[in-house]
Structure formats: structure tokens, C-alpha cells
Amino acid sequence: MIRRECLELMAPLMTDQLVLSSQSGQRIEWFHLAAQHEGNLLVGMMGCATGVGMGLALALPHRRVIVLESDGSVLLSLFNLPTLGNLDLSNLTVFVFDNEVYSGSTMSEPTATAGKADLEAIARASGIDNAVTVHDIEGFKEHGLPGVTGEGLHYVVCKVEESLIHREIPRPNVDLAEYKYRFIRYIERTEGITIPFVGLG
């Protein structure tokens, strides 16, 4: 299974979900596959997306928030997992595309999950009962896709082969500010609210 296969199954299911991606290889593939989805937000650097997703899920408890993570990004912020387990947010899904390497740029060096680290086990020990690991596309359909459209807290570790497709896709020409404002305006329109800090000048 490669990451893009999973993302291709997810993209047609987008309705009003809020989808955050960390700064890892999947963000290039996702923003290419689901470029028109206004609920996409790029969180600038690795290690921050799950936290931002938790805050968003707390602020908008009736909206499904999906976070696209990588093993490298999650390993950078493992302190998120006990907090996530204790908050037990019923509207949050975290997909971790675990290819066991740092491959976002031009090098491929192993991460800790290439060794003994088991992200599902860490998540479960942190109180995330609905943590699963999927190894193939059938497993992703069964255990991963319910996190796109269903309810509850989902933590789905997707063991994927390293794929270098993202290195071939042209990188989006949208910067963080443009993503942010497009995302905020989408929330304002779909929620009927005004985000306080982007109010009138």
C-alpha cells in the first residue's frame, strides 16, 4: 500500500470536513488530489498539525476534523497523544502515514518506527482506545475510511511503502497565509460566524 492510494479513496468523500496536513510528503499529494476542497489547511511545519487539529475540534465540536500526519511529524510531538487520549474528542480523526522514513525532501533516512517504536501501541497506552494499524488497502477501507465520514475519535496508523510520487508533483503555489484565510472564510461561511481576529479593520 502506498499513501496516495489511501488519499485517492478519501478525496471523493470530502463534504464539509476540515482537513489539516502537516508539512510532510502527504501534503503535496493531498493538496494535489483535493485542491478544490476549501476545508484544507496546511500547518506549516512538522509536529504541529495534531495540536492544531485538537484545538479546532474543541472549538467546533460538531465538525469532523481530519489530520493528515506522518511518522516523522508525530514522533516530533509525542506529547500530543496523552492529551488526545484524555480529551477523547468525538469529532477528530488522525491518519498517520507511516512509511518509516524521513522522505519529504531528497533523502530517505529511517525514523524510529523503522525500529521498535509502535505508534498504535503508544496511542493505546495514551488512552486512545480506537487506535488501529492498517497494512493494506482493504484494511484502510475497513478501518480508515470510517474516520473520514463517521463519528468518534479515530487514530489510524497506515503502514505504507515509501513512495516518491510527491517529489514529482509540482508543489502548490499557495502560501500559509492564503491557506489560512481561505480556510477561515470557509469556516465563517459554513458556520455563519465571524472569526474574531479577522474582523473589521
Added chain:
Amino acid sequence: MEPVLAEKIVHGLKAAGIDFMTYLPESRLSQILPLLREDGTVQLVGTASEQEAITIAAGAALGGKRVACYMESTGPYVSAYSLLTVGKQMGVPILLLIGFLGSFADQRNSFLYVTIGMRMIPTLEGLGIEYRVVENAENLERHIRDAQRVSDSMRQPAALIFSGEFAR
């Protein structure tokens, strides 16, 4: 910190419209936590790291909350990465409330705190985060509202650093 000071901080946060706060408790200002919990106006989220506290607060701000993040002097070091990437690079306002352990005015200063305290303001300056040091309760409500307005206007975190009477 005298209980009345904690009450004034809580009053100031509510007056500034803060309705969401992440925190990692410490030893100078934590009396605000039971007061906030009892009041219920501000949604409280305890965290395991100040870096996480910043990211969760940022997510809530993007979802429409007016947010604060409470930490001690070590917080700016631990959260420097997320302050820069989520706070400044993406541009999300967060009111930082920092207990100034290790400052000149810290009445409980010791070798444990002083090194961290002395380099905290230079760290904020290095990160380009605007701040104001608050020594006493005079005009406290206005200070909190001013800092919140600066943070919103800049679309960036801004800090209130609590020293003096607050650091006893």
C-alpha cells in the same frame, strides 16, 4: 500570589473576551485555574507541553475562539518552535500569560529558576514577540485588553509577563 490578584486576572481575561485557554500549570499564577474552572466562561485545556499548548490554542483561534495560553518562564523556550511556525509564520493571535519565575522581582527566586528567567525576555525578543511586564494590579484589566488587542491586530502571539506582586 494574593487571591485578590488571581481574581483580577480572571476578571481581566473575561473582560477581554477570552473564552479558551490552554495551560501548563506552574507555581506563581496557578491560583487562576480553580477560579476559571469554577466560573466556566473560559474553556480550559491542560496540556503536556507548552509547544502543544500553543498549537491547540492556535487551532481554537482558527475555529473562532479568542484564546490565551498560560505558562511559566520555561514556556517560551519549549514552545519557541510552534510560536514561530503556527503563531508567527501562519499568523494566529494568542495572548500569552507568562509567570516570570527567575526574574529580579521573583520573591521565590533560586538557582533553579534564575538562569531560565534571565534569558526569557531576550528569547521573546529573538522570536519577535511583543510583550509587556506587569508588576502589580494597577490597570491590570486594561493591560490584558491592550495585549489581546495587539495580538489580534498583529495576527500574532503577544505576551503579558507577570512579575512583582504576582511572583510571590
